[in-house]
Amino acid sequence: MEWNGNHTSVTMFVLRGLSDKKELQLILFPIFLGIYLLTLIWNLGLILLIRMDSHLHTPMYFFLSFLSFIDICYSSAISPRMLSDFFKDEKRISFIACATQYFIAAWMGMAECCLLAAMAYDRYVAIGSPLQYSAIVAPGLCSKMVAGAYVSGFLISLSLTVSCFHLYYCGPNIIQHFFCDLPRIIPLSCSNAFISQIILLLEAIFILFGSLLVILLSYAFIVASILNISSGKGSAKAFNTCASHLATVTLFFGTALSVYMRPSSSHSMKQDKVLSVFYVILIPVLNPLIYSLRNKEIKEALERVIKRKT
Known part of the structure; x- marks a missing residue:
């Protein structure tokens, strides 16, 4: 606390972390450290592979490389701090550091919403107008x-x-979370937070539901286009080009909506922490796997790069 004239103001916050149990923290540390390192390796590897192989210089992989970059930045804004907090009895974070962490995480999260919407439009054009795809x-x-x-x-x-x-x-200055999250910070304010809450609500609706609407409309047109394809093999091939993106969208928007769009009366601290771990820690490491494991072009590109290097 800092004394300013007739009142005190908070100069730092205290994060509650994932758990208060030291034994559990010692178990979680190597697990989350391994996940974070895999996030960096797989996403950086995917970006380099897309840049190095000319066969992957297409709009879909162009978007995918930026999605991997977002996942790296998003995870790096939260994971290193969370990992270091496992060894601290009191998980203090300065006012500026808290604002910076939230700003970067929110920036990357909002950008990912918009990018997933752009990727849905790309898949719609690829399936709905394949002959005009390169021009559009x-x-x-x-x-x-x-x-x-x-x-x-x-x-x-x-x-x-x-x-x-x-x-x-x-x-009080205790944030009931393992990172600086706006819905957990605003209730700590001593001033009227009505305007901030309205801004948060409006912009969440504008970005989250706006992006989701674009994705849903794109997939509605994609389904209509697939139904018009006469051959079953052609329909299956068209659907396979969307399967990875659809899985990413379901994971990202499903967890985000379940955390931020539930009524406050049904909020559970533990449930929110578990869901937050999923979209903050696990989704950035799952995205490159989702796009790579069943992707024939990625596997072929990797083989070509390995042959060139050896």
Whole structure:
């Protein structure tokens, strides 16, 4: 706490962490460290593979490389701090560090929503208008959609961070989470947080539901296009091109909606922490696997790169 004239203000927050049990923390540390290292290795490896192999220089893999970059940044904003907190009795984080962590995590999270919507549109054009695909989804349009995703995420994250952290905090300063999350921070404010809550709600609806609406509409047109394909083999091939993206969308939006869009009366701290671990820690490591394990083009590209190097 810091004394300012006639009142005190919070200069740091205390994170509760995943668990208070030291024995459990010692077990969780190597597990989450391994997951974080795998996240870095697999996503960096996928980015390098896409850059090195000319056969993967297509819009789908262009978007995928930026999705991997987002996953690296998102995980790196939270995981290193969480890992270091396993060895601390009191998990303190400064006011500025907390704001920075939330800003980066929110930026990457919002950008991923927009990018997944762009990837859904790409799959719709590839299946619905295959002959015009190269003309519609040109490199210039791909770059603009990626830039739009990053800029939108940046601006919205900045406005959310400023609206939350300009509030007056006089205590308590304990965040019931293992990272700085806005819905857990705003209730700690001593000033009127109504405007910040409205901004949070509106921008969550605009980005989360806006992106989800674009994805649902794209898949509605994709299903209609697949039903018009006469051969069963052609339908199966068309669906396989969407399976990885559909799995990623289901995991990401399913966990995000279950955490942030439930009524506050049904909120459980432990349930929220478990779901948050899933979308903060596990999804960034699962995304490259989802796109790689059953992807013939990725496997062939990896074989070509290995042959060239050896």
